[in-house]
Amino acid sequence: MPRRVPAQTQRRQPGLQHRMTPAPVVIGEGYRGSGKLAGKVALISGGDSGIGRSVAVHFAREGADVAFLYLDEHEDAAETVRLIEAxxxxxxxxxxxxxxxxxxxxxxxxxxxxxxxxxxxxxNAAEQHPQDSLLDITPEQLERTFRTNVFGMFYLTQAALPHLEAGASIINTTSVTAYRGSDTLLDYSSTKGAQVSFTRSLSANLASKGVRVNAVAPGPIWTPLIPSTFDAERVAEHGANVPLERPGQPAEVAPAYVYLASADSSYVSGQVLHVNGGEVVNG
Incomplete structure (x- = not known):
């Protein structure tokens, strides 16, 4: 895997995967499906690109049909549809x-x-907007970040819950920033902490129904969120500060979702898997 990515930036968020160089790795050449999700149907928010696209394709390779929700990145979404159908x-x-x-x-x-x-x-859908000071976070930004990252999680889960039967799985994408914080992503980190608490609380609430709730906390993964968030210089250093000294690829995160979605994790609920390049966090 590359230890650095070229300096680049995008002027819109959500970012666009088809404009990234190099393109994120969606699924590893050696990943072989074994029917872990055969006959199942998954719904993924933010599934057009990044981690969401990789999860969608891994789920499909494991035998699941996949629906995904995206904002307006139609070209990326069409490619995700193509990859699932392939x-x-x-x-x-x-x-x-x-x-x-x-x-x-x-x-x-x-x-x-x-x-x-x-x-x-x-x-999985999320957005982030760095600010150097808490005083720079406007009410509009605060509401927008929480609406996508937290309200969206609540709304989609509420809508899905009546259709989830025993054996179903809910997986939330939180972040390493929920555990170590971020000095420039104050509101984003707060939403990610809320997602951890939601995961733990809902897992207890749904345990008697046989529905498991878990989360994945990625570290610095090469997704469209990165060039659409930071300037070119910061993008070029993405992932350099973790022990593995490189950004991770979506294909290196998605198998964690396969595990949590499948019967392999039948005794796992209320937990967070840390896929973060070797950064040790507590909790």
Missing amino acids: EGQRALGLSGDVGDAKTCRRAVKDTVKKLGRLDVLVN
Whole structure:
């Protein structure tokens, strides 16, 4: 895996995967599916690119049909559909704002109507806007970040819950910043801490129903969120400060979601898997 990425930046968020150099690795050449998710249906927010796309393709290789919700990155979404279908599975791309409750209800309704059921929910969509000072975070930015990262997670889970039966799995994408913080991502880190608490609380709430709730806390992964968040100089140093001294690829994170979605993790709930390049965090 490359230890550095070229300096680059994008002027819009969400970022666009088809404009990244090099392109993120979606699935490793040696990854072989073994039917771990055969017959299941998954819904992934932010599934058009980055970690979400990689999870979608890994799920498809394991036998799942996959629906995904994305904002307006239509070219990236079309490629994700192509990759899922190339694995021999059904794909459904759904455009809309995850921070809107009606959009989330529609996404779940369309998933169940067109794919027949819902077994795995991945709350992955997120945005971040760095600021040097707490005083620079406007009410508009604060609400926008929480609406996407936290409200969207609540709305989509609420919509999905009536369709999840015993054996179903909910997986939330939190972050290493929930554990060590970030001096320039104050609001984003706060949302990621909220996602950890949500994961632990909902896992207890749903235990008697046989629905497991877990999370993954990625470190510096090479996704469109990076060039769309930081300046070119910061992007070129992405991942340099972790023990493995490089950014991770989405393909190196997605197998953690396969584990949490499958029966392999049948005795795991309320937990967070740390895929972060060797950074040791507590909790």
